[in-house]
Amino acid sequence: METWFVETNLGPLLHATALDKPVGQWLTTIRRPDGLGKDPERAQRRAEQLAAIDPDWNPGQLGWTVDWQRHYTGLTALLAAGPGLEEIVPGVTYRGDDIGRWLTRQTRIWARLNPEQQHRLGEAGVKPAARPQKTTARTSTKPGAAKNSDAFQ
Known part of the structure; x- marks a missing residue:
């Protein structure tokens, strides 16, 4: 049986392989500035070809990290x-990543996510975490309350 995609414990993307080719290292290289070449026309053509395969091939251009996308x-x-x-709660993993913990964090930092991240999570049914209600400190209106607090002091 041939392995099409392997992620090692050394790093899920950098060490990824397909058909025994180091595609993880290659992707890391082409995602860098000028990674598709110094000729702007050729780089644009290459970017279009990659986008035809996977529109999300370069998450940094979309406004998030490879880690977020993974x-x-x-x-x-x-x-x-x-x-x-x-x-999908903390402790639920996928290929070694704690997706439950990540998901909980996304709901808490919802306002810091960009609109496309919010949209994608929303499409999956994810909603921002409900903000806890602030409670005001109770004060006693009993006639002797102030006297008791003075006695404590």
């Missing part, structure tokens, strides 16, 4: 496999 991909894979969103 976790998001893990979330969508888990949801496609059957567990509901409520079952």
Whole structure:
């Protein structure tokens, strides 16, 4: 049986291989500035070819990290496999990444995510975390309350 894609413990992207070719290192290289070549026309053509294969091939240009994209991909894979969103809690992993913990964090930092990240998570059914209600300190209106607090002092 031929291995099409392998992620090692040394780094999920950098060491990825396809058909025994180091595609992880290659992707890391081409995502760098001028990684598609110094000729702007050729670089544009190459970027278009890559986008035809995967519009998200360069997450940095989309406004998020490879790490965010890997976790998001893990979330969508888990949801496609059957567990509901409520079952993806901290400790639920996909290919070694704790997707549940990542998901919880995304709901907490929702306002810091860019609109496309919010849209993609929203499409998966994710919503921002509810903000806890602030409570005001209770003060006693009993006639002797101030006297008791003075006695404590």
